[in-house]
Amino acid sequence: MEFDWQKIFFNELNLPYALEITLRTILMFLFVLLLLRLSGKKGVRQLTIFEVAIIIALGSAAGDPMFNKDVAILPSLLVFALILGIYRLITYLAARNEKIESILEGDPMYIIEDGMFTMEEESHTTFAKDEFFAEMRAVSIEHVGQVRTAILETNGQVSFYFFSDEEVKPGLPVLPKPYAKRSKNIAKRDDYACTYCGHVITLQQDCTCERCGHDEWVKAIATCRIA
Numbered sequence: 001m002e003f004d005w006q007k008i009f010f011n012e013l014n015l016p017y018a019l020e021i022t023l024r025t026i027l028m029f030l031f032v033l034l035l036l037r038l039s040g041k042k043g044v045r046q047l048t049i050f051e052v053a054i055i056i057a058l059g060s061a062a063g064d065p066m067f068n069k070d071v072a073i074l075p076s077l078l079v080f081a082l083i084l085g086i087y088r089l090i091t092y093l094a095a096r097n098e099k100i101e102s103i104l105e106g107d108p109m110y111i112i113e114d115g116m117f118t119m120e121e122e123s124h125t126t127f128a129k130d131e132f133f134a135e136m137r138a139v140s141i142e143h144v145g146q147v148r149t150a151i152l153e154t155n156g157q158v159s160f161y162f163f164s165d166e167e168v169k170p171g172l173p174v175l176p177k178p179y180a181k182r183s184k185n186i187a188k189r190d191d192y193a194c195t196y197c198g199h200v201i202t203l204q205q206d207c208t209c210e211r212c213g214h215d216e217w218v219k220a221i222a223t224c225r226i227a
Contacts, residue, residue: 021067028062028076035080048154050104054087105154112150115169116198119212132158133174144198145171146225162225170220172198182218192217 035058061079064071094101110118111132135158141147146168149161163169172193173179182195189204197212200220208215 017069020069024073025066027073028066031077031080032058032062035084038084048105050090054083058083108154109152110149111152111158112144112147115145115147115163115171117144119197136174140226142175142223142225143171143173143221144193145169145200145220145222165224168222168224170200170222173218173221178221179218182216184215184217186217191220193220
């Protein structure tokens with residue numbers, strides 16, 4: 001089977017068409033930036049799921065006119081205007097009705113309470129513990145016992161509330177090397193943290209966590225947080 005590399009890479013591309021694509025791309029990119037500015041958002045970290053859907057729709061409307069010479073720019077601008085209008089209308093309604101806001105943006109989710117993972121996060125199939133550990137390390141958290149409460153906000157950010165140094169308790173380590181020593185086999189008597197829910201208990205033999213029913217443990221640590 002032979003491939004027509006000329007058609008695959010260039011097809012009908014010529015200098016005038018390349019210049020037209022360049023102009024179309026610049027114009028559509030500027031229109032996208034303008035719409036994002038009009039939406040009032042200042043950063044990606046502030047985007048909710050609803051707003052990500054708006055961005056995807058916006059990208060779809062902007063994509064075709066950039067390279068397809070059969071698609072005019074003005075119809076795409078009409079789509080832009082409709083997207084912005086829908087966004088403004090729905091955010092207006094959401095600001096005045098908590099149920100609509102909850103449906104569109106979801107609700108904050110408690111991840112840690114009293115130095116342990118909540119059972120809510122264990123049942124949440126989209127929760128990625130490795131990513132959450134990275135979030136914790138980014139704010140100098142060494143183990144879960146340093147955290148009184150952690151809340152996953154609707155925009156993807158995590159809010160942490162810490163124990164004072166006097167209140168810090170033994171907890172599940174989140175640093176890669178200590179966490180990598182997790183095992184189902186208990187070698188000697190010590191404080192161990194369940195790797196699934198963070199429950200800490202003194203063990204001297206293999207055991208199942210009474211809180212979540214899992215049987216994988218890692219040695220707990222009780223260091224204070226250094227900000």
